[in-house]
Amino acid sequence: MKNDQIHCLGNGRVCVYGSEADIIQAFGPDYSAPESFSCKAGREFKTEKISHRQYVHTSGECVITDFLPDDTPVFYRAVKGEAELCFEIKNAVIQPTPYENTYLAITYEGAPVYIYDYDKNGKPRAYTCRKKRYTGIKYTGNCVFEKTSDTSFKLYCKDCALIFAFSYTPDTVFGLLQKPVPEYTLPQREITVNDYYAEVCGGYDAVASQQSYNGSVLAGYNYHLCYIRDNYGVLRFLLSCGAYSRAELLLKYYISVYERCGEIHNAQGMTDFSFHIHENDKVEITGYIVLMFAAYCEKTGNTELLRKASPLIEYCLRCQSEAMVGDVLPFNGDETYVAGGFLPRSALNDGSAEATALYHQSILKTFPIIKYLKIAPSLIERIRSDAAVIEKNYLNNFVKDGVLYANKPGIGYAPEYRHGVRACGHGFGLCFRNENGDYVCPDCINKKTPRFYGDAYGKRFFTEAAVLCPAFTGTSLIPKQIINKTAEKTAADLPTRKRNVGYEYGLLLYANGYNEQTADKMLSLRDKFGVWNEYYEDGTQCGTLCRTWETSVNLAALLECK
Numbered sequence: 001m002k003n004d005q006i007h008c009l010g011n012g013r014v015c016v017y018g019s020e021a022d023i024i025q026a027f028g029p030d031y032s033a034p035e036s037f038s039c040k041a042g043r044e045f046k047t048e049k050i051s052h053r054q055y056v057h058t059s060g061e062c063v064i065t066d067f068l069p070d071d072t073p074v075f076y077r078a079v080k081g082e083a084e085l086c087f088e089i090k091n092a093v094i095q096p097t098p099y100e101n102t103y104l105a106i107t108y109e110g111a112p113v114y115i116y117d118y119d120k121n122g123k124p125r126a127y128t129c130r131k132k133r134y135t136g137i138k139y140t141g142n143c144v145f146e147k148t149s150d151t152s153f154k155l156y157c158k159d160c161a162l163i164f165a166f167s168y169t170p171d172t173v174f175g176l177l178q179k180p181v182p183e184y185t186l187p188q189r190e191i192t193v194n195d196y197y198a199e200v201c202g203g204y205d206a207v208a209s210q211q212s213y214n215g216s217v218l219a220g221y222n223y224h225l226c227y228i229r230d231n232y233g234v235l236r237f238l239l240s241c242g243a244y245s246r247a248e249l250l251l252k253y254y255i256s257v258y259e260r261c262g263e264i265h266n267a268q269g270m271t272d273f274s275f276h277i278h279e280n281d282k283v284e285i286t287g288y289i290v291l292m293f294a295a296y297c298e299k300t301g302n303t304e305l306l307r308k309a310s311p312l313i314e315y316c317l318r319c320q321s322e323a324m325v326g327d328v329l330p331f332n333g334d335e336t337y338v339a340g341g342f343l344p345r346s347a348l349n350d351g352s353a354e355a356t357a358l359y360h361q362s363i364l365k366t367f368p369i370i371k372y373l374k375i376a377p378s379l380i381e382r383i384r385s386d387a388a389v390i391e392k393n394y395l396n397n398f399v400k401d402g403v404l405y406a407n408k409p410g411i412g413y414a415p416e417y418r419h420g421v422r423a424c425g426h427g428f429g430l431c432f433r434n435e436n437g438d439y440v441c442p443d444c445i446n447k448k449t450p451r452f453y454g455d456a457y458g459k460r461f462f463t464e465a466a467v468l469c470p471a472f473t474g475t476s477l478i479p480k481q482i483i484n485k486t487a488e489k490t491a492a493d494l495p496t497r498k499r500n501v502g503y504e505y506g507l508l509l510y511a512n513g514y515n516e517q518t519a520d521k522m523l524s525l526r527d528k529f530g531v532w533n534e535y536y537e538d539g540t541q542c543g544t545l546c547r548t549w550e551t552s553v554n555l556a557a558l559l560e561c562k
Contacts, residue, residue: 006221006545007529009066010209011053013073014166017221017546021045021057021064021083025221028166029073029133031212032224032270034111035090036135036166042084049202049529051187052209059083067184071213073166074176079157086154092135093150101140102177103153104170107133113269114224116276117428125427127225127274136165136173140181192242196558199523200241202530203555207234207548211246215253216270220534220544225267225276226253228285229335230549232473233503235292237552239299240559247296251305254289258312264289266334279333279348279420279439280355283323286316287358288335291473294365297372306372314375317366320359321382325413327393329355333420337465340501343406345421346438346453347461351408353398356390357470357477363387364476394477398466404482406466409458423452464490468507472553487511491518502532502543502550506557514561522554 006024009016014028021041027033045057045064054067062081068074079085091111095104112126139145141160147153155162165176189204191197210218216226217234231250238247257268266285267276293309296302306313323329328351337343363383366373370380397408414433422431424440431439436451451457467486470478487508494500505522509515526532527541532550534543 005047005528007047007049007055008206008209008221008546009053009055009068009075010211011068011071012211012213013071014068014075014164015210015218016066016068016075018047018055018066020047021059026075026164027224028075028135029168030271031210031216031218032113032129032274033133033166034107034113034129034224036092036105036107036133037090037164038088040086040088042086049205051189052205053187054184069182070185070187072176074179075164075166076181077162077164078181079160079162081158083157084154085157085162086148087137087152089135089151089153094137094147094153097136097174099138099174099177101143101145102136102138102174103145104173105135105137107135113274114222114276125429127269127276131168134167134170134173136163136167136170136177138163138165138177190241190243190245193240193559195562196555199526199530199558200555202526203237203551204241204243206529206531206546206551207237208246210546210548211250212253212270214256214270215246215249215251216268217250217548219267219549220547222544223267224270225274226270227267227276227335227549228254228264228288229266230552232288232292233549233552233556236295236556236560239295240556244300248300248302248305251292251296251309254292255309255312258315263315264312266332276334277419278335279345279418280323280330281332281334282319283329283352283355284332284335284358286319287355287362288473289313289316290362291358291365294362294369297369303369303372306369307374310373310375313366313373314379317362317375317383318379320362321379321386324359324386325351325411327356327389328352328397328408328411329359330411330413331355331407337406337463342463342465343461344453344456345423346456347407347409347459348420349411349413349415351397351411353404353406353408353466354469356394356397357475358473360387360390360394360477361470361474365474391477395479399479399482400460402482402485403462404467404478404486405460406463407461409460424449464504465507468504468511471511472507472557483511494521499535499537502534502536502547503553506550506554509557509561519558522558 005019016026017024023039025035027036045059048056057064065078089105091107092105110128115124115126117125139162142158143160144156165173167173219227219230265275266278266281331348331352417432422441423438424444426441432445438452533541533545
C-alpha cells in the first residue's frame with residue numbers, strides 16, 4: 001500500500017484507520033478485535049486532523065466529521081451536505097432490527113484478529129477471536145439505506161449523522177445507539193516539552209489513538225497485537241515528551257500479561273488474548289522489558305511500579321541468562337532486522353551482537369534499582385557473572401578488523417525444534433531441524449531437500465542496525481569509534497540508498513549526537529499528519545503506514561539528543 005493519507009482515530013475502545021474520508025478498518029470494543037467494517041466515500045476529500053479523536057474531511061460543499069467520545073465504544077460520522085457512502089461489513093452479515101434505521105452485524109467466533117501467514121495452499125492463517133462481537137449501525141436525519149449484498153450497503157446522505165456502537169452484547173449496543181449524539185470535547189495532550197512541540201504533537205496523536213484502554217499500543221493497522229520492541233520505542237517517546245500516565249499504563253499492561261499467563265512473547269493480544277511466538281523469543285524482548293521499567297523509574301522516580309513488576313523483571317532476567325550459549329545470546333527471529341530480510345534466517349542460531357548487548361544493558365540497568373525488586377540472590381549472582389563474561393569476550397566475539405559484525409557463527413546452538421518461520425516455505429508455526437540444519441514443517445522433516453539459504457551458512461554479516469540499535473538502547477560494549485564510523489557510513493549512504501527503514505535517521509541521532517541536517521532530513525519524511533512509516537523506497541512511503549515504532553524512535557531521538 002502506498003498512500004500518505006493514512007490516519008488513525010482511537011479512544012482506547014474503538015480504533016478507526018482511514019485514508020481521507022475512506023475508512024480502511026474500524027474495530028472494537030477492544031484493540032485485539034477483528035475488523036468490523038470499511039467504507040468508501042466515492043470521491044476525493046481534503047482531510048484535517050483536529051485531534052487523535054477527531055478528523056474533518058471536506059469536498060466542495062460536503063463536510064464529513066468523524067469523531068470518537070472519550071472512553072466509549074461508539075464512532076460517530078456526521079455529514080453536512082451530500083455524500084454517497086459504500087460500506088462493507090467484515091466477518092459478519094448485515095441484519096435488520098426492530099428499531100428504526102438500525103442494523104446489526106454479529107462478528108462470528110473464530111474471525112481473524114491478525115493474519116500472520118499463509119499455508120502452502122494459499123489459505124490465510126490467523127489468530128482468531130474467541131467470542132462474538134456486536135456492531136450496531138444507526139442513521140438519523142436525511143439518509144437513504146440501500147442493501148447491496150449480505151455484507152454491504154450504501155447510504156445516500158444529506159445532513160445526517162451515522163452512529164456505530166461496538167460491544168460484546170446486543171443490549172449494550174442498542175443502549176449506546178439510543179443515546180443522543182454528544183458534543184465533541186477536545187482532549188488534552190500530555191506533552192511537557194517546549195522544543196519541537198509542533199513536531200511532537202503528530203506523533204503523540206498517533207500513539208494516543210493506537211493505545212488501548214489497558215495500555216497496550218498497536219504497531220499499525222496490519223497488527224492487532226502489542227509488540228514488545230515497538231512498545232519499547234513508544235515508552236521512550238512517552239517519557240521524553242512527559243506523557244508519564246500513558247507510559248505507566250503501558251507498563252501495567254505487561255505486568256498484567258505476566259500475572260495472567262506467567263510468560264511473555266514477541267507480541268501479545270490486548271484483551272482477546274493470543275501470543276505471537278517467534279524463534280528464540282526469550283531473548284531481546286525480555287531485555288526490552290527490563291529497560292522499559294528502568295527508564296520509567298529513572299525518568300519519573302516512581303519506584304512503586306517496580307515492586308509490582310518484580311516478578312516480571314526476574315522472569316526476563318532469568319530467560320536471558322538461561323538463553324546464554326557460552327558468552328553470547330542467539331537471535332530473536334522477529335524483533336531484529338532478521339524480519340526485514342537484512343540477515344538470513346540461517347544465522348538465527350548464531351551469537352547475536354544485539355541480543356547480547358541488550359542482555360548486558362538490562363543487567364547494568366537492574367543493579368541501580370535492585371533494592372526495589374525481590375529477585376532471588378542466586379539469580380543476582382548469576383547475572384553479575386554473565387555481565388562479567390560478556391564484557392570480557394564481547395569484542396573478540398563480534399569485532400574483526402575494526403568492524404562489528406551482527407553475528408558469531410558456530411556457537412554450538414541447534415535446538416531440535418522451535419516456533420517460527422519454516423525454511424521449506426510451508427507457513428509459520430512449530431518447525432523441526434532437518435539433516436541440513438534447516439527448520440522445516442513436520443511434513444518435510446524426513447524429505448531430502450536442498451539447503452535453503454545458499455552460501456549464507458557460517459558467514460559473518462555486517463548490518464548497520466547491529467551497531468545503531470545498541471546506540472539507541474544504550475551500551476558500553478561497543479567502542480565509540482565503531483559506532484561513529486558506522487553512523488558516518490550510514491549517513492553517507494542513505495541519500496543514494498534505494499530502501500531504508502523509517503527509524504534509521506533517528507538511530508543516527510543517537511549514534512552520532514544531534515545534527516541539524518540529519519534532523520531536518522528525518523522530519524522531511526513525515527506524512528501530512530506528522531507520522532513516519534515502516535519503509536521508504538526512493539523517498540516514497542511504503543510498507544505499513546501510521547507506525548508507532550518509527551514515529552516514537554525518531555521523536556524520542558529529536559528530544560533526547562538535542
